[in-house]
Amino acid sequence: MKNHNLIKARKKKNLTxxxxxxxxxxxxxxxxANWENNYISPPLETAILISQLLDEDINFLFKQNVQETHTRKRVAI
Known part of the structure; x- marks a missing residue:
């Protein structure tokens, strides 16, 4: 499942x-491309920078990824 919020935010800024x-x-x-296709998530520092560059809240851009990672960690415990 693609990260549609990230794609929309990038295109809103007219960035490739x-x-x-x-x-x-x-x-x-x-x-x-990997982040937009949800193959991997960016490091936290990069996610913060992306949110600043795109003028979007980090939770809007990466909330699903953060929730899935948190869920996987809890299941592993």
């Missing part, structure tokens, strides 16, 4: 995946 990646210090768009 490659442009956002470069603003974050990444060489290419692969990491952004």
């Amino acid at each position: 995946q490659d442009q956002l990646a470069k603003m974050l210090g990444y060489k290419g768009k692969q990491s952004v």
Whole structure:
């Protein structure tokens, strides 16, 4: 399931995946594509920076990812 909030927020700022990646210090768009496709989640520091760059609340952009990670950790315990 895609991270539609992240995709919409990026497009609202008229940024490509490659442009956002470069603003974050990444060489290419692969990491952004992986986050948007929910293959992986960005590190917390990167998620905070993304929320600042896109002028969106971090919970709006990554809430589902944070909840799923928290649930997986609780199940593992």
